[in-house]
Amino acid sequence: MTIPRNAGRALGDETAFIAALKVGDEAAYEELVRTRGGRMLAVARRFLRSEDDARDAVQDAFLNAFRAIDRFEGNAQLSTWLHRIVVNAALLKLRTRRRRPEQAIEELLPGFLENGHLAEPASEWEKPPEDRVSRAEIRELVLSKVHELPEGHRNVLLLRDVEEYDTEETAGALDVSRGAVKTRLHRARMALRKLLEPHLKRSTG
Template sequence: MASRKNSRPEIPDGRGVSPSTSAPFDQLYRDHVDVMYRFAYRLCGEAEAAKDLVQETFLNAYRAYDRFRGDAQVSTWLYAIASHACQRMRRKRKGEPERELSLTEFVPTSEGEFALQIPMEGLSPQEALENKELRQILDRAIAQLPRKYRMVLVLRDMEGLSAKEVGSILGLNERAIKSRLHRARLFVRKELSGKGLATEFHPDITTGHR
Protein backbone atom coordinates (compact mmCIF):
# COMPACT_ATOMS: atom_id res chain seq x y z
CA MET A 1 0.00 0.00 0.00
CA ALA A 2 1.10 3.52 -0.57
CA SER A 3 2.26 5.53 2.38
CA ARG A 4 -0.24 7.72 4.17
CA LYS A 5 2.44 10.22 5.15
CA ASN A 6 2.00 13.77 3.81
CA SER A 7 -1.23 12.70 2.10
CA ARG A 8 -3.65 15.10 3.76
CA PRO A 9 -6.01 16.53 1.14
CA GLU A 10 -6.31 20.27 0.70
CA ILE A 11 -9.39 22.14 1.80
CA PRO A 12 -11.92 23.00 -0.93
CA ASP A 13 -12.04 26.66 -1.93
CA GLY A 14 -14.44 28.82 0.01
CA ARG A 15 -15.45 29.66 3.53
CA GLY A 16 -18.64 29.28 5.52
CA VAL A 17 -21.78 29.03 3.42
CA SER A 18 -24.44 28.22 6.00
CA PRO A 19 -26.63 31.01 7.39
CA SER A 20 -27.73 28.72 10.22
CA THR A 21 -24.33 28.28 11.84
CA SER A 22 -21.44 30.56 12.74
CA ALA A 23 -18.87 27.80 12.24
CA PRO A 24 -17.14 28.34 8.88
CA PHE A 25 -16.75 25.43 6.52
CA ASP A 26 -12.98 25.52 6.75
CA GLN A 27 -13.24 24.85 10.50
CA LEU A 28 -15.52 21.88 9.82
CA TYR A 29 -12.93 20.64 7.36
CA ARG A 30 -10.07 20.95 9.83
CA ASP A 31 -12.08 19.21 12.53
CA HIS A 32 -12.97 16.20 10.39
CA VAL A 33 -10.44 15.79 7.57
CA ASP A 34 -8.14 13.39 9.42
CA VAL A 35 -11.01 11.13 10.44
CA MET A 36 -12.42 11.17 6.91
CA TYR A 37 -9.03 10.44 5.39
CA ARG A 38 -8.59 7.46 7.71
CA PHE A 39 -12.04 6.23 6.66
CA ALA A 40 -11.30 6.79 2.96
CA TYR A 41 -7.94 5.04 3.20
CA ARG A 42 -9.55 1.98 4.73
CA LEU A 43 -12.13 1.90 1.97
CA CYS A 44 -9.66 2.45 -0.86
CA GLY A 45 -6.50 0.84 0.52
CA GLU A 46 -4.37 3.31 -1.40
CA ALA A 47 -3.32 6.86 -0.58
CA GLU A 48 -4.06 8.63 -3.86
CA ALA A 49 -7.51 7.07 -4.19
CA ALA A 50 -8.22 8.01 -0.58
CA LYS A 51 -7.20 11.62 -1.27
CA ASP A 52 -9.52 11.71 -4.28
CA LEU A 53 -12.38 10.36 -2.19
CA VAL A 54 -11.81 12.89 0.59
CA GLN A 55 -11.67 15.75 -1.92
CA GLU A 56 -14.93 14.57 -3.48
CA THR A 57 -16.51 14.16 -0.06
CA PHE A 58 -15.70 17.67 1.14
CA LEU A 59 -16.57 19.23 -2.20
CA ASN A 60 -20.03 17.63 -1.99
CA ALA A 61 -20.31 18.60 1.67
CA TYR A 62 -19.41 22.20 0.81
CA ARG A 63 -22.11 22.32 -1.83
CA ALA A 64 -24.71 20.91 0.57
CA TYR A 65 -23.55 22.70 3.73
CA ASP A 66 -26.27 25.34 3.67
CA ARG A 67 -28.88 22.57 3.70
CA PHE A 68 -27.38 20.67 6.63
CA ARG A 69 -29.86 21.02 9.50
CA GLY A 70 -27.97 19.18 12.19
CA ASP A 71 -30.41 16.26 12.38
CA ALA A 72 -27.38 13.95 12.49
CA GLN A 73 -23.86 14.44 13.78
CA VAL A 74 -21.53 16.15 11.32
CA SER A 75 -19.30 13.07 11.22
CA THR A 76 -22.25 10.80 10.37
CA TRP A 77 -23.31 13.22 7.63
CA LEU A 78 -19.78 13.16 6.20
CA TYR A 79 -19.61 9.35 6.38
CA ALA A 80 -22.81 9.21 4.33
CA ILE A 81 -21.44 11.62 1.73
CA ALA A 82 -18.16 9.70 1.53
CA SER A 83 -19.91 6.34 1.21
CA HIS A 84 -22.08 7.56 -1.64
CA ALA A 85 -19.10 9.22 -3.33
CA CYS A 86 -17.14 5.98 -3.03
CA GLN A 87 -19.93 4.04 -4.71
CA ARG A 88 -20.14 6.57 -7.54
CA MET A 89 -16.38 6.51 -8.06
CA ARG A 90 -16.37 2.72 -8.21
CA ARG A 91 -19.14 2.66 -10.80
CA LYS A 92 -17.11 4.99 -13.02
CA ARG A 93 -14.18 2.59 -13.08
CA LYS A 94 -13.98 -0.24 -15.56
CA GLY A 95 -13.49 -3.77 -14.33
CA GLU A 96 -15.21 -6.82 -12.98
CA PRO A 97 -18.35 -6.36 -10.88
CA GLU A 98 -18.01 -6.90 -7.16
CA ARG A 99 -18.38 -10.48 -6.11
CA GLU A 100 -20.65 -11.71 -3.38
CA LEU A 101 -19.25 -13.28 -0.23
CA SER A 102 -20.65 -16.72 0.45
CA LEU A 103 -20.59 -18.25 3.90
CA THR A 104 -19.29 -21.44 2.28
CA GLU A 105 -15.98 -19.62 1.87
CA PHE A 106 -15.52 -19.39 5.62
CA VAL A 107 -14.51 -21.69 8.40
CA PRO A 108 -16.27 -20.03 11.35
CA THR A 109 -15.12 -20.80 14.87
CA SER A 110 -17.67 -18.62 16.67
CA GLU A 111 -20.01 -15.79 15.78
CA GLY A 112 -17.30 -13.60 14.33
CA GLU A 113 -16.89 -11.42 17.39
CA PHE A 114 -13.59 -9.61 17.81
CA ALA A 115 -11.73 -10.78 20.89
CA LEU A 116 -7.95 -10.48 20.54
CA GLN A 117 -6.69 -7.21 21.97
CA ILE A 118 -3.15 -6.07 21.36
CA PRO A 119 -1.88 -3.31 23.69
CA MET A 120 -0.74 -0.11 22.02
CA GLU A 121 1.56 1.13 24.78
CA GLY A 122 4.43 -0.35 26.73
CA LEU A 123 5.51 -2.74 23.97
CA SER A 124 9.04 -4.06 23.67
CA PRO A 125 10.77 -3.41 20.31
CA GLN A 126 10.01 -6.98 19.21
CA GLU A 127 6.38 -6.69 20.31
CA ALA A 128 6.05 -3.36 18.53
CA LEU A 129 7.41 -4.91 15.32
CA GLU A 130 5.00 -7.82 15.56
CA ASN A 131 2.13 -5.44 16.24
CA LYS A 132 3.04 -3.37 13.16
CA GLU A 133 3.17 -6.51 11.03
CA LEU A 134 -0.24 -7.58 12.31
CA ARG A 135 -1.67 -4.18 11.44
CA GLN A 136 -0.35 -4.56 7.90
CA ILE A 137 -1.80 -8.05 7.56
CA LEU A 138 -5.15 -6.85 8.83
CA ASP A 139 -5.11 -3.86 6.47
CA ARG A 140 -4.48 -6.19 3.55
CA ALA A 141 -7.26 -8.53 4.65
CA ILE A 142 -9.74 -5.65 4.89
CA ALA A 143 -8.63 -4.37 1.47
CA GLN A 144 -9.53 -7.74 -0.06
CA LEU A 145 -13.15 -7.47 1.06
CA PRO A 146 -15.69 -6.54 -1.63
CA ARG A 147 -16.41 -2.87 -1.13
CA LYS A 148 -19.96 -3.22 0.17
CA TYR A 149 -18.74 -5.50 2.96
CA ARG A 150 -15.69 -3.35 3.61
CA MET A 151 -17.88 -0.27 4.09
CA VAL A 152 -19.95 -1.98 6.76
CA LEU A 153 -16.91 -3.37 8.58
CA VAL A 154 -15.06 -0.05 8.57
CA LEU A 155 -18.07 2.03 9.64
CA ARG A 156 -19.19 -0.39 12.34
CA ASP A 157 -15.97 -1.81 13.75
CA MET A 158 -13.33 0.76 12.87
CA GLU A 159 -15.29 4.00 13.18
CA GLY A 160 -17.53 2.78 15.99
CA LEU A 161 -20.93 3.63 14.51
CA SER A 162 -24.02 1.70 15.56
CA ALA A 163 -25.72 -0.74 13.19
CA LYS A 164 -28.60 1.72 12.95
CA GLU A 165 -26.27 4.57 11.97
CA VAL A 166 -24.50 2.41 9.40
CA GLY A 167 -27.85 1.38 7.97
CA SER A 168 -28.92 5.01 7.70
CA ILE A 169 -25.71 5.92 5.88
CA LEU A 170 -25.86 3.03 3.43
CA GLY A 171 -29.64 2.90 3.01
CA LEU A 172 -29.94 -0.61 4.47
CA ASN A 173 -31.92 -2.11 7.32
CA GLU A 174 -30.16 -3.35 10.44
CA ARG A 175 -30.65 -6.98 9.47
CA ALA A 176 -28.74 -6.44 6.21
CA ILE A 177 -26.01 -4.55 8.06
CA LYS A 178 -25.56 -7.36 10.58
CA SER A 179 -25.49 -9.97 7.82
CA ARG A 180 -22.80 -8.12 5.87
CA LEU A 181 -20.84 -7.40 9.03
CA HIS A 182 -20.91 -11.06 10.05
CA ARG A 183 -19.60 -12.18 6.67
CA ALA A 184 -16.95 -9.48 6.62
CA ARG A 185 -15.70 -10.41 10.08
CA LEU A 186 -15.50 -14.08 9.19
CA PHE A 187 -13.65 -13.32 5.97
CA VAL A 188 -11.05 -11.18 7.73
CA ARG A 189 -10.64 -13.71 10.51
CA LYS A 190 -10.13 -16.44 7.93
CA GLU A 191 -7.37 -14.34 6.34
CA LEU A 192 -5.67 -13.89 9.72
CA SER A 193 -6.00 -17.58 10.48
CA GLY A 194 -4.39 -18.39 7.13
CA LYS A 195 -1.38 -16.34 8.22
CA GLY A 196 -1.05 -18.41 11.37
CA LEU A 197 -2.58 -15.73 13.58
CA ALA A 198 -5.34 -16.03 16.14
CA THR A 199 -8.74 -16.58 14.52
CA GLU A 200 -10.39 -13.92 16.65
CA PHE A 201 -9.32 -10.30 16.78
CA HIS A 202 -10.43 -6.85 17.86
CA PRO A 203 -10.40 -3.64 15.80
CA ASP A 204 -8.33 -2.04 18.58
CA ILE A 205 -5.26 -3.30 16.71
CA THR A 206 -5.89 -0.75 13.99
CA THR A 207 -7.75 2.03 15.72
CA GLY A 208 -6.73 2.02 19.35
CA HIS A 209 -10.38 2.21 20.42
CA ARG A 210 -13.46 0.03 20.57
Protein backbone atom coordinates in the same frame (compact mmCIF):
# COMPACT_ATOMS: atom_id res chain seq x y z
CA MET B 1 -17.31 37.55 8.66
CA THR B 2 -13.76 36.42 9.40
CA ILE B 3 -12.76 33.87 12.01
CA PRO B 4 -9.43 33.40 13.84
CA ARG B 5 -6.99 30.86 12.45
CA ASN B 6 -7.60 28.54 15.39
CA ALA B 7 -11.40 28.70 15.25
CA GLY B 8 -11.66 25.37 13.49
CA ARG B 9 -9.87 23.75 16.40
CA ALA B 10 -11.69 25.68 19.13
CA LEU B 11 -14.83 23.69 18.63
CA GLY B 12 -16.36 25.12 21.80
CA ASP B 13 -17.17 28.01 19.48
CA GLU B 14 -18.35 25.70 16.70
CA THR B 15 -21.57 27.69 16.24
CA ALA B 16 -19.62 30.76 15.13
CA PHE B 17 -17.44 28.62 12.88
CA ILE B 18 -20.50 27.08 11.19
CA ALA B 19 -22.04 30.54 10.82
CA ALA B 20 -18.88 31.67 9.03
CA LEU B 21 -19.10 28.67 6.70
CA LYS B 22 -22.74 29.42 5.94
CA VAL B 23 -22.00 32.96 4.79
CA GLY B 24 -19.22 31.71 2.53
CA ASP B 25 -16.27 32.96 4.55
CA GLU B 26 -13.14 31.92 2.67
CA ALA B 27 -11.00 31.72 5.80
CA ALA B 28 -13.53 29.36 7.37
CA TYR B 29 -13.46 27.12 4.30
CA GLU B 30 -9.67 27.03 4.36
CA GLU B 31 -9.69 26.23 8.07
CA LEU B 32 -12.20 23.43 7.56
CA VAL B 33 -10.07 21.79 4.88
CA ARG B 34 -6.87 22.27 6.87
CA THR B 35 -8.17 20.90 10.17
CA ARG B 36 -10.54 18.17 8.93
CA GLY B 37 -8.95 17.04 5.68
CA GLY B 38 -6.49 14.59 7.21
CA ARG B 39 -9.10 12.73 9.21
CA MET B 40 -11.46 12.59 6.24
CA LEU B 41 -8.66 11.20 4.07
CA ALA B 42 -8.02 8.47 6.63
CA VAL B 43 -11.69 7.47 6.41
CA ALA B 44 -11.63 7.43 2.61
CA ARG B 45 -8.48 5.29 2.59
CA ARG B 46 -10.23 2.60 4.61
CA PHE B 47 -12.69 2.10 1.76
CA LEU B 48 -10.47 2.95 -1.22
CA ARG B 49 -7.04 1.39 -1.58
CA SER B 50 -6.09 3.76 -4.38
CA GLU B 51 -4.61 6.96 -2.98
CA ASP B 52 -5.92 8.92 -5.96
CA ASP B 53 -9.43 7.57 -5.43
CA ALA B 54 -9.28 8.39 -1.72
CA ARG B 55 -8.17 11.95 -2.38
CA ASP B 56 -10.85 12.36 -5.04
CA ALA B 57 -13.46 11.15 -2.57
CA VAL B 58 -12.33 13.70 0.01
CA GLN B 59 -12.45 16.46 -2.58
CA ASP B 60 -15.96 15.40 -3.57
CA ALA B 61 -16.93 15.28 0.10
CA PHE B 62 -15.78 18.84 0.73
CA LEU B 63 -17.63 20.07 -2.35
CA ASN B 64 -20.78 18.31 -1.18
CA ALA B 65 -20.34 19.73 2.32
CA PHE B 66 -19.91 23.29 1.05
CA ARG B 67 -23.03 22.95 -1.10
CA ALA B 68 -25.06 21.54 1.78
CA ILE B 69 -23.76 23.65 4.67
CA ASP B 70 -26.86 25.88 4.59
CA ARG B 71 -28.95 22.83 5.46
CA PHE B 72 -26.75 21.84 8.40
CA GLU B 73 -28.93 22.37 11.46
CA GLY B 74 -26.50 21.35 14.17
CA ASN B 75 -28.35 18.21 15.23
CA ALA B 76 -24.99 16.43 15.14
CA GLN B 77 -21.43 17.66 15.54
CA LEU B 78 -19.83 19.09 12.42
CA SER B 79 -17.22 16.32 12.52
CA THR B 80 -19.95 13.65 12.53
CA TRP B 81 -21.72 15.33 9.62
CA LEU B 82 -18.48 15.50 7.61
CA HIS B 83 -17.71 11.88 8.45
CA ARG B 84 -21.01 10.75 6.94
CA ILE B 85 -20.42 12.83 3.83
CA VAL B 86 -16.95 11.39 3.16
CA VAL B 87 -18.17 7.83 3.76
CA ASN B 88 -20.94 8.40 1.21
CA ALA B 89 -18.43 9.89 -1.24
CA ALA B 90 -16.15 6.86 -0.86
CA LEU B 91 -19.03 4.43 -1.35
CA LEU B 92 -20.13 6.32 -4.46
CA LYS B 93 -16.58 6.11 -5.81
CA LEU B 94 -16.67 2.34 -5.27
CA ARG B 95 -19.98 2.02 -7.12
CA THR B 96 -18.80 3.96 -10.15
CA ARG B 97 -15.40 2.33 -10.66
CA ARG B 98 -14.84 -0.81 -12.70
CA ARG B 99 -15.26 -3.90 -10.56
CA ARG B 100 -12.32 -6.28 -10.24
CA PRO B 101 -12.65 -10.06 -10.03
CA GLU B 102 -13.11 -11.06 -6.40
CA GLN B 103 -12.81 -14.24 -4.41
CA ALA B 104 -16.18 -15.56 -3.27
CA ILE B 105 -16.86 -15.18 0.44
CA GLU B 106 -17.52 -18.92 0.67
CA GLU B 107 -13.89 -19.57 -0.25
CA LEU B 108 -12.73 -17.42 2.66
CA LEU B 109 -14.95 -18.92 5.35
CA PRO B 110 -13.71 -21.62 7.74
CA GLY B 111 -14.91 -25.17 7.13
CA PHE B 112 -17.69 -26.73 9.19
CA LEU B 113 -18.49 -30.33 10.07
CA GLU B 114 -21.94 -31.86 9.62
CA ASN B 115 -22.67 -31.22 13.30
CA GLY B 116 -22.12 -27.51 12.75
CA HIS B 117 -18.80 -27.32 14.59
CA LEU B 118 -15.69 -25.81 13.06
CA ALA B 119 -13.59 -28.34 11.17
CA GLU B 120 -10.52 -26.72 12.73
CA PRO B 121 -11.02 -25.20 16.19
CA ALA B 122 -10.23 -21.51 16.32
CA SER B 123 -6.79 -20.78 17.71
CA GLU B 124 -6.17 -18.37 20.55
CA TRP B 125 -4.53 -15.17 19.42
CA GLU B 126 -1.53 -13.96 21.29
CA LYS B 127 -0.96 -10.33 22.12
CA PRO B 128 2.01 -9.26 19.98
CA PRO B 129 4.95 -7.91 22.01
CA GLU B 130 5.28 -4.14 21.65
CA ASP B 131 8.94 -4.47 20.64
CA ARG B 132 8.09 -6.89 17.83
CA VAL B 133 5.12 -5.31 16.16
CA SER B 134 3.46 -1.96 16.65
CA ARG B 135 -0.21 -1.21 16.89
CA ALA B 136 0.07 0.68 13.62
CA GLU B 137 1.41 -2.46 11.95
CA ILE B 138 -1.46 -4.50 13.38
CA ARG B 139 -3.97 -1.97 12.06
CA GLU B 140 -2.33 -2.10 8.64
CA LEU B 141 -2.40 -5.90 8.67
CA VAL B 142 -6.08 -6.00 9.62
CA LEU B 143 -7.01 -3.40 7.01
CA SER B 144 -5.08 -5.27 4.32
CA LYS B 145 -6.99 -8.45 5.17
CA VAL B 146 -10.30 -6.56 5.25
CA HIS B 147 -9.59 -5.56 1.66
CA GLU B 148 -9.30 -9.21 0.67
CA LEU B 149 -12.99 -9.62 1.45
CA PRO B 150 -15.56 -9.25 -1.34
CA GLU B 151 -16.67 -5.63 -1.63
CA GLY B 152 -20.22 -6.17 -0.38
CA HIS B 153 -19.01 -7.89 2.78
CA ARG B 154 -16.05 -5.55 3.21
CA ASN B 155 -18.20 -2.43 3.17
CA VAL B 156 -20.61 -3.85 5.74
CA LEU B 157 -17.71 -4.74 8.04
CA LEU B 158 -16.13 -1.30 7.67
CA LEU B 159 -19.37 0.54 8.29
CA ARG B 160 -20.44 -1.54 11.28
CA ASP B 161 -17.15 -2.33 13.03
CA VAL B 162 -14.94 0.61 12.06
CA GLU B 163 -17.18 3.57 11.27
CA GLU B 164 -19.65 2.47 13.98
CA TYR B 165 -22.82 2.69 11.90
CA ASP B 166 -25.78 0.78 13.30
CA THR B 167 -27.61 -1.85 11.25
CA GLU B 168 -30.25 0.56 9.98
CA GLU B 169 -27.68 3.16 8.93
CA THR B 170 -25.55 0.54 7.20
CA ALA B 171 -28.54 -0.80 5.30
CA GLY B 172 -29.41 2.71 4.15
CA ALA B 173 -25.87 3.57 3.10
CA LEU B 174 -25.53 0.38 1.04
CA ASP B 175 -29.16 0.16 -0.12
CA VAL B 176 -29.59 -3.38 1.21
CA SER B 177 -31.93 -4.95 3.74
CA ARG B 178 -31.20 -5.11 7.46
CA GLY B 179 -31.14 -8.88 7.17
CA ALA B 180 -28.49 -8.69 4.46
CA VAL B 181 -26.38 -6.45 6.68
CA LYS B 182 -26.52 -8.93 9.56
CA THR B 183 -25.72 -11.92 7.34
CA ARG B 184 -22.84 -10.20 5.56
CA LEU B 185 -21.40 -8.89 8.80
CA HIS B 186 -21.38 -12.33 10.40
CA ARG B 187 -19.73 -13.92 7.39
CA ALA B 188 -17.26 -11.07 6.97
CA ARG B 189 -16.13 -11.38 10.59
CA MET B 190 -15.66 -15.13 10.23
CA ALA B 191 -13.71 -14.74 7.00
CA LEU B 192 -11.54 -11.98 8.45
CA ARG B 193 -10.65 -14.11 11.46
CA LYS B 194 -9.60 -16.93 9.16
CA LEU B 195 -7.45 -14.55 7.10
CA LEU B 196 -5.77 -13.17 10.21
CA GLU B 197 -5.28 -16.52 11.93
CA PRO B 198 -1.87 -17.39 10.39
CA HIS B 199 -0.51 -14.02 11.51
CA LEU B 200 -1.91 -13.73 15.02
CA LYS B 201 -2.54 -17.20 16.39
CA ARG B 202 -0.71 -18.27 19.53
CA SER B 203 2.23 -20.56 18.95
CA THR B 204 1.80 -24.08 20.32
CA GLY B 205 5.44 -24.95 19.97
